[in-house]
Amino acid sequence: MRKAIAGLAVVALVATAGWVAFPRAVDAQGGGTVEVEVKYNGPAQVETIKVNKDTEQCGKEAKLEKVVVGGNKGLANAVASIVGAKGQPTGKKAVMDQKGCKFIPHVVATTPGEVDILNSDGILHNVHTYSTANPAINKAQPKFKKVMTEKFEKPEFIKVTCDVHSWMLGWIAVMPHPYFGVTNESGVAKIENAPAGKQKVEVWHETLGKVTKDVDVKPGATTKVTIEMVKK
Numbered sequence: 001m002r003k004a005i006a007g008l009a010v011v012a013l014v015a016t017a018g019w020v021a022f023p024r025a026v027d028a029q030g031g032g033t034v035e036v037e038v039k040y041n042g043p044a045q046v047e048t049i050k051v052n053k054d055t056e057q058c059g060k061e062a063k064l065e066k067v068v069v070g071g072n073k074g075l076a077n078a079v080a081s082i083v084g085a086k087g088q089p090t091g092k093k094a095v096m097d098q099k100g101c102k103f104i105p106h107v108v109a110t111t112p113g114e115v116d117i118l119n120s121d122g123i124l125h126n127v128h129t130y131s132t133a134n135p136a137i138n139k140a141q142p143k144f145k146k147v148m149t150e151k152f153e154k155p156e157f158i159k160v161t162c163d164v165h166s167w168m169l170g171w172i173a174v175m176p177h178p179y180f181g182v183t184n185e186s187g188v189a190k191i192e193n194a195p196a197g198k199q200k201v202e203v204w205h206e207t208l209g210k211v212t213k214d215v216d217v218k219p220g221a222t223t224k225v226t227i228e229m230v231k232k
Contacts, residue, residue: 030196031194031195031196031217032193032194032196032218032219032220032221032222032223033190033193033194033221033222033223034080034082034190034194034215034217034222034223035188035189035191035223036080036183036189036190036225036226036227037226038074038080038188038203038205039073039074039075039226039227039229040067040069040073040074040075040187040229040230041230042069044067045065045067045207046063046067046068047064048061048062048063048064049062049063049064049167051101051165054101054123057101057121057123058100058101058121059100062102062167064167064169065077065106066169067205067207069187070185070187072186072187074184074185075187075208076184076185076186076187077105077106077107077171077183077205078107078182078183078189078203078204078205078229079109079157079180079181079182079189079203079204079205080189080191080203081177081180081201081202082177082195082201082202084200085177085194085199086177087177087178088111088177088178089111089178090110090111090113092110092111093113093116093149094108094115095117096116096117096118096160096170097118097120098119098121098162099120099121100121101121101162101167101168102168103160103168105182106169106170107170107171107172107173107206108171108182109173109181110172110173110174111176111177112153112154112155112174112176115149115150115151115152116147116148116149117141117150118146119141119143119145119146119148121143123143124141124164125162125164125165126162127150127162128161128162129150129158129159129161129172130161131152131158132156133154134152134153134156134174137150152172153174155174155175155176156174157172158171158172158173159206160172179191179194196217196219197216197217198214198217200212200213200215201213201215201225201227205229207232208229208230208232211228211229211230213225
């Protein structure tokens with residue numbers, strides 16, 4: 001009896017030691033991070049517009065930034081995503097603010113669901129969206145209405161303007177899955193938990209269109225890819 005108990009103890013000890021020494025391998029289907037650097041060798045496209053209303057909040061001049069290029073030729077405000085990936089909506093509510101008579105951020109990327117549109121200026125704005133898959137919105141947002149919640153249920157890129165301040169321009173990118181990112185001022189976007197294996201990265205920009213590039217996503221690692229946009 002004692003021998004049997006001792007034998008079981010040894011087996012348990014070996015099993016435990018084996019578990020410690022040989023941790024479970026990373027799932028081959030596990031996700032990885034894709035760091036996308038988007039470059040543009042052309043000139044920035046920034047138009048300066050004279051402001052003739054609400055100058056206290058908006059300033060005397062406004063900039064219409066259609067192509068924003070950093071010092072390293074990095075392209076800001078581009079949406080990078082994995083083509084054809086499957087995934088559930090994040091459930092997180094996206095936020096777009098109206099501050100200084102600008103839409104901030106210029107591009108909001110989200111999965112289907114609700115978007116909070118803020119009015120931090122304390123003046124009258126009018127949110128006007130242009131879309132095909134989702135119903136268009138054309139609503140006044142007076143200064144006392146600090147938050148306006150809208151629902152976008154179909155994937156598409158939606159242009160957003162303000163009918164009160166004609167220079168205001170922004171975009172809501174409703175993505176079909178959570179594997180996307182928006183490039184920062186240096187032209188870099190990170191796609192977290194992207195499906196492992198051979199994938200195709202697509203970059204969308206409001207002025208320069210779309211470009212795709214193949215990438216091999218490594219599970220549990222960061223894969224870097226550089227994509228260059230060209231003038232249309």
